[in-house]
Amino acid sequence: xxxxxxxxxxxxxxxxxxxxxxxxxxxxxxxxxxxxxxxxxxxxxxxxxxxxxxxxxxxxxxxxxxxxxxxxxxxxxxxxxxxxxxxxxxxxxxxxxxxxxxxxxxxxxxxxxxxxxxxxxxxxxxxxxxxxxxxxxxxxxxxxxxxxxxxxxxxxxxxxxxxxxxxxxxxxxxxxxxxxxxxxxxxxxxxxxxxxxxxxxxxxxxxxxxxxxxxxxxxxxxxxxxxxxxxxxxxxxxxxxxxxxxxxxxxxxxxxxxxxxxxxxxxxxxxxxxxxxxxxxxxxxxxxxxxxxxxxxxxxxxxxxxxxxxxxxxxxxxxxxxxxxxxxxxxxxxxxxxxxxxx
Ligand SMILES: [Zn+2]
Numbered sequence: 001x002x003x004x005x006x007x008x009x010x011x012x013x014x015x016x017x018x019x020x021x022x023x024x025x026x027x028x029x030x031x032x033x034x035x036x037x038x039x040x041x042x043x044x045x046x047x048x049x050x051x052x053x054x055x056x057x058x059x060x061x062x063x064x065x066x067x068x069x070x071x072x073x074x075x076x077x078x079x080x081x082x083x084x085x086x087x088x089x090x091x092x093x094x095x096x097x098x099x100x101x102x103x104x105x106x107x108x109x110x111x112x113x114x115x116x117x118x119x120x121x122x123x124x125x126x127x128x129x130x131x132x133x134x135x136x137x138x139x140x141x142x143x144x145x146x147x148x149x150x151x152x153x154x155x156x157x158x159x160x161x162x163x164x165x166x167x168x169x170x171x172x173x174x175x176x177x178x179x180x181x182x183x184x185x186x187x188x189x190x191x192x193x194x195x196x197x198x199x200x201x202x203x204x205x206x207x208x209x210x211x212x213x214x215x216x217x218x219x220x221x222x223x224x225x226x227x228x229x230x231x232x233x234x235x236x237x238x239x240x241x242x243x244x245x246x247x248x249x250x251x252x253x254x255x256x257x258x259x260x261x262x263x264x265x266x267x268x269x270x271x272x273x274x275x276x277x278x279x280x281x282x283x284x285x286x287x288x289x290x291x292x293x294x295x296x297x298x299x300x301x302x303x304x305x306x307x308x309x310x311x312x313x314x315x316x317x318x319x320x321x322x323x324x325x326x327x328x329x330x331x332x333x334x335x336x337x338x339x340x341x342x343x
Contacts, residue, residue, distance in 0.1 A: 001160055004028065005178050009158045009168040012098055014065035014082045015203040017151040018042055020098075021061045025177060025197040032185040033195065043211045044197040048184055051191035055337055056217035056302075057183065058208055058291045059176035060201030060224065063169070064315055066152035068097065068132075071143065075136030077106065079127070079152060083202035087127045089316045094155040095132060097146050104145045106132040106152070154317035164244060164322045171311050171319030173201070176223040179309075179329045186334055191341035198291055208291035212298040219303050219340045221333055222259075222292035225321070226250065226283050226308035239285070241310040243321065246279025247328040250290070250306035258289035259296050265305045272335040279328050283308055307332060 013021035022044050029046035030036040036046040044061070064083030071077055077097070090108050097104040110130045111120075132152065136142035158168025168174075177197055184195045194215050198207035201224075212220065226248050229239025241248055249269045253259050273280040296304035307329050312320040 001158065001166060004181070005175075006158055008174045008178050009170055012096070012151065012153045013062055014067070014151045014153060015062040015200045016082075017098070018062050018199045021174070021177070022197065022199070025061055028181045029184060029195055029197070032181065039211065039214060041207055041210045042199040043207045045211060045215070046184065046195045048187060048193050048195070049189055049191055051189070051341060053191040053219065053341060054194065054215060054217040055191050055340055056194045056196060056212060056215050056220040056295065057180060057333065057337070058196045058198050058211065058220065058222045058295060059180040060173045060199070060207065060291055061177050061197040062199055062202050063153065063172070063174070064202050065154065066095065068146060068148055068150045068152060070148065071139050071146070072131070073139050075134070075138045075142040077132040077134065077142070077146065079132060081127055084315050086315070088124050090127055090130055091125060093317055095152050096155045097132070097134065098151045098153065099146045100150070101145065104134055105155070106134045109133045156318045161320055164324045165320055166323055167318050167320045169317060171321055172225040172314055173223075175225065175309055175321055175326050176329075179223055179326055179333070182330045183333045186330070187337060189338055189341035191337070193337060201291055205289060205291055205294040208294045212295040212302065216299060217302055220292070220295045220305075221336065222290045222295060222304065222306045223329055223333065224290040224306065224308050225311040225314060226285060226288065227314050228310035228312045231312055241281050241283060243310055243312065244324050245281050245310070247325050247332055248281045248283035248308040248310055249273070250283040250285070250292070250308050252284050253293060253306070254289050255286045259292040259304060259306055261305055262303060265303050268339065269305050269332065269336055272339055273332055276331065276335045278332045278335065279324075280332065281310070305336065
């Protein structure tokens with residue numbers, strides 16, 4: 001695994017707490033762009049090239065996670081969820097609390113099945129009934145290491161699963177962030193290209209809103225992840241996307257509540273993919289939105305495309321993706337930007 005990708009996947013940054021990943025993005029984009037800054041909202045905005053056109057590329061750097069809500073008198077932590085998380089995947093997971101004086105290890109616990117009544121056992125345990133165990137003896141003891149409002153991330157590591165398939169934390173959307181750096185490294189066009197690592201996407205596409213207003217681009221691409229359908233239990237009619245079959249060109253998100261990519265923009269992406277022999281799939285999805293949904297409504301409207309990398313187990317502590325699809329996203333973004341710059 002590329003050490004840069006590993007660093008990006010492992011960095012912490014739940015929505016609103018992106019400082020650690022933002023510092024990495026700023027340093028890495030700084031190496032391959034002309035200028036990089038952080039705006040009031042926390043978005044990292046890098047610029048490269050000169051020309052009449054302004055093109056914006058966006059990838060959100062926040063990840064889903066938890067936040068400490070309350071510390072019990074026995075030293076256990078209650079928490080809330082930040083972003084869309086299925087309660088069923090939380091139990092027994094190892095987490096890291098980002099304490100003021102350093103990382104604190106924790107385990108998400110609940111009442112074991114042996115002690116549950118029959119009716120209790122039939123229901124899934126809700127997150128409100130779980131807690132994080134940090135091995136503290138009391139509230140006072142816990143408060144030496146953690147505090148209310150500390151961010152909590154999953155501690156799942158990352159690596160190669162097999163062949164081109166990799167696993168890791170925060171796949172959504174750190175693989176997009178990684179792609180963003182690689183795109184800017186390769187791009188040489190007669191246009192002003194802005195690479196934005198956005199904040200607070202998972203909680204309402206917020207960073208993309210302020211960043212696209214500031215930049216006021218003539219064309220934009222959001223790079224994110226989408227649901228792969230190649231695992232047991234998912235019907236082909238629900239998602240036909242397969243890992244390794246290429247980056248997904250998103251046409252419509254959230255049954256139309258998200259971005260609806262114009263025919264012209266869709267054709268532009270498909271033509272560029274065909275011409276450059278880049279593997280792609282078409283994505284029409286009933287749930288989920290990307291930064292593209294906000295950017296395309298900026299000011300009087302911005303022609304915007306969305307490239308999504310298919311991912312297994314989206315919004316779980318560990319996801320699986322194909323590095324081949326990440327490369328397709330890099331190549332296709334580059335080809336489209338080159339084409340738009342010339343128009
Ligand atoms: Zn995402």
